Amino acid sequence: MFAIVGAAGKVGYSTSLALRKAGLPVRAILRDEAKAAPLSEIxxxxxxxxxxxxxxxxxxxAGADAVQVILPPPLRAEDAVGEMRQSIEGLAEALGxxxxxxxxxxxDYGAQIAEDVGMPTMFRVFEERLRQLDAHKIFLRSAEHMxxxxLVIPVAIASATLPSFHDPVDMKFPTISAADLGLIAAGLLLQPATEENPQVVHAEGPRRYSANDVAAALSQLLGRTVEAQAVPRSQWKESFERALSPSATELLxxxxxxxxxxxxxxxxxxxGEVRHGATELIDALRPLLPPQ
Structure with missing residues (x-):
């Protein structure tokens, strides 16, 4: 039995689907019963x-041989760090x-860094807490999701300018589609446990991309030119707080x-090792565009 915590999300659903296609029993664990239908259907x-x-x-x-867990960032929470720490402890207690x-x-990529680097630091706390468990552990560190x-595609469509917090816009960085991350997770769960504990695996896409590459992919999909433009750091706080809480903004x-x-x-x-997904950036972006 495989238990997937957060199975209604893109990563959890992808893992669940891959395990079900392999003919294995999956218990999908979620908060909201309204999101259960797709998982029940498989x-x-x-x-x-x-x-x-x-x-x-x-x-x-209870009764599961292997469990996949994910730590959702509460991006609108007044105290994002506090809520993430509470979730970490809840997960660890339940697993214990x-x-x-x-x-x-x-x-997350960057979970190994000792200094405070925002969101990856919360995943360092996550890993450190899970290391205390008496179980074989796999830390699947994910690159940024394609x-x-x-979130910024509507701006790119309206203005032909893609705002980027990656600066310079020609700097390539690791990224992966959420579906590929779920497939990589399923592959690891299907393999026998290694002697290494914890086992560290890094997951990213078939190649690295820059913000310029994102703009080029959108240009191809939209049939008109989109250019990447770095958001000045002085404007980051205001830009993030349009959608996020101040505490989540600080993490980002x-x-x-x-x-x-x-x-x-x-x-x-x-x-550890690096595993690569097969989904190219343009194919991950295509479903995010509004119907034409």
Whole structure:
């Protein structure tokens, strides 16, 4: 039995679907019953639990041989760091009670960095807490999701300018489609446990892209020229707070400061392996465009 916490998300659904296609039993764990239908349709058992309710989460995990967990960033929360820490502790407590043999945690590029680099630092805290579990652990560190560009696609369509917090806009960085990340996770769960514990795996797409590459892909999809333009750092706070809480904004400002140093938010040297998804950037962006 495989239990997938956060199965209604893009990554969790992709993992669940791959495991079901392999003929394996999957328990999909989610907070919102309204999102259960697609998972039920592929034959998943459904369990409802909240990350901040360790007892309920432990009951939903009970009996599973392997569990996949993900830490959702509460981007509108007044205290994003506090809520993430609460979720980390809830997950760890539940896993400690349920005692599965294997735990695969979706982590983040940069989780190895000791200094504060915003969002990846929360995943360092996540990994450190999970290291205390008596289970075989896989830390699947994900590059930035290609689908994240969907938030600024409406601006690019309206203005022919793609705002980018990656600066310079020709700097290439690792990125991956969420569906590919789920497939890589499923592949790891289907393999026998390694002697290495924790096992660290980095996941990114078939090649690295720049903001200019994103603009070029959108130009091709839209049939007109879109140019990438770096958002001045003085405008970051205002730009982020249009959609995010101030505390989540601070996490992202620190993240992009680290990104723009170049090479910091990357694979941990001489640690683990790198697995590559097959989805090209243009194919990940295509479904994000409005119908024409």
């Amino acid at each position: 034959g998943c058992e459904i369990a409802l639990a909240d990350l901040r309710d360790p007892a309920a989460l432990a009951r939903s995990i 009670q349920a005692r599965p043999k294997r735990v695969l945690a979706i982590s 689908e994240g560009w969907g 400002i620190n993240l992009y400061d680290a990104h723009n140093k170049g090479g910091l938010i990357d694979i941990e040297p001489q640690t």
